[in-house]
Amino acid sequence: MTRRHHLMAGKNTGHQIRKSIRPWHRRLGLLGALFLMLLTITGVAINHADGWGLSHSKVRIGWLLDYYGIQAPAHSRQFGDLGVTDNLLWQDKRLVLEARRPLLAATHFNSLIIAIDNEHLYLLSDEGELLETQNNSTGLPTPLSGLSVEGGNQLWLKGEQGQYLADEDFIEWHQTTSLVPLNWLEGSAASEALLLQARSANLTWERLLLDLHSGRLFGSWAIWLWDLAAVCFVFLSLSGLYIWWSQRPRRK
Template sequence: MRRRSRLVGVLWRWHRRLGLLAAVFALVLASTGIVLNHSPELGLDRRFVDWPWLSRTYGDSSGEMPAVQLGARWLSRAANGRVYLDTLEVAPCNGRQVGAAQAGELLYVACAEELLVITADGQLLESLSAGSGLPMPLTGIGLIDGGVVLQADGTWWLADMDRMDFGGRAPGGAQISQLAAGRLPAAIRDGIPAPEQWLSWERLLLDVHSGRVFGHLGVLWMDVVGLLLATLALSGIAMWWLHRRRGSQRSP
């Protein structure tokens, strides 16, 4: 009986401490979830956030666009997250653009959380992310002997695009060819839609709800919060069950 009482006491203390920690995040999840549930009525997808500092938090800016020159063509990523080949819109790319490369007839655009494979005329062939085995977050892209290599966590990884294998380390001392970022020509820059209104309140609330507003670490933290809430639920059930058993044993 004493052992069970001590167990209930320990569970109660930890339940209370974890509950205080989780309360703030539970309120954030609940409030953003309720508002998002009424997003169509509130028109949140048509209302835009005009906070430049928040755009920079997303890795975007209304100023210069990150761009890489491949021969006579330019690859760039606008503040709305979409990649352009010159003025041709190709596809959205998740995370800031960290580089581009050309291997054979194919062009590769590396963003922090996604790798796009496109043709020379701007057709999207592949969109690869962590689910494809890609190392994350990407910080660079280059070529070794004509083959694509990707940089993540300070390490260069060989990209076998035929087998979709990204687990091989690049040989030490190998010469890696990288393209430097350049200044997008004004004629091309003017042909890309202005990015003033791209971050809607709906997207911002979705990213706060999921933790994506703080990047990859934010998503992991919200996973931890989910596990914390599950732990609170289980500890609450355990305390109720132990208390109920103790009460039934006291009854005549």
Template sequence: MTRKHPNLRVKLLRQLRPWHRRIGIVSTLLVIFIAITGVLINHSNHLSLDTAHVKQAWLLDYYGIKAPTDVALYQNSPQTLLSTANQLWLNDKLALEASGPILAAVTHNEMIVAIDSHHLYLLSPQGELFETQSLATGLPSDIEAIGQTDQLWLKTATGLYLADSDLIEWTATQPYAAIDWIKPVESTKTAEFAQQIRASHLSWERVLLDLHSGRVFGSLGPWLMDLVALSLLIMAFTGCYIWLQQKPAKRKKKV
């Protein structure tokens, strides 16, 4: 007797089973990874991941986040008050993004006052912006510096201006005593502050979101996630096919 060759269905099943197992193993690992990151993202508020800053230098380097080099410290206690370019920082929190480079900042009458060349910003001790003054509200133009005695002074290209007690009206006048013009304070902790600002630009929630979506892998990331979805579809179709082909055979054995 001549031995019969396996039919097409049996050949196909033999080919599908090992590939089904291989794809299943890889897909399982990826699904576990996506599930874990998804659970962490879902509970990021409870785990404080949205406010936890990434301090690992290699990860910050990977995201292209560099430490600022233009840190100007104006106050070290009771709170840290400093600026980088047009940003004002209160401790490690970004309090203000000004319209131009910040020239100086100072605490005056329980208010934080910051200036750029054309604006004055009033903030609460917690860093909440209360008011922005400009030429339209009567603020002198071409501001160069801010200083204080018992009151607040502005130095401009056209002269000196004194603020009233409510910091609303500005009057051109000359001082009777020397004005303490606000300048950056020298500190050995400037580099440490720069690293804190660098870390504040990236939270662990952002990293988890990028891992979950695949964006952390760059332009190939979305394609990787598409590959995961495709592998799951292949798993589903091949699994259903194998099960349907084996189901009649199992019924025959039971009879």
């Protein structure tokens, strides 16, 4: 076989290889471009999460919360503009307290917000700032099971041993019996908006973007998907280099 025949055979072989590589190079190039766009957009958003408020902004999309397995609170009640979901206390749409135990009741009283769980009493300002937490070490008659406001100026607690009336400064709790039946706060069923708020408290947009950027959003199998994407980029690099090399002008 002459030198010319060798050159022609080499060209035909190279042409066949390029012909078989090009379609895959184009297809994987398109998928790779989409993958890079995903990484770029989420990466930029993550870098600016604090400035854009993503680190504190909550995800309130029901199907995303379902996807994460974030369930509605086991215990929830509404007390006017105050809402209770498990151990969280809400004022309108704002989280104002994360209690140590599931909350039983909450109310406004003398420019304060009062909330109780079975072991603690929480005093908050009307703006939702926590001022004081009481427990049995401060004289609170625990365990508690009820909260009542009577006549606008009497705060009552129901304890295991009976009923207790607070003094003006919430320092002393006097075990006594009311002359009239007490209306223990039971609240009403929580609104759908409150339940969605409680669920969204567990998921921020920053976390969602981090999970999307890393692939964790798609579960454990996404590790293999991200590995496959890396292999695709290696193939794109090598195939692109081969196509360029095989088509470069030959020196005479």
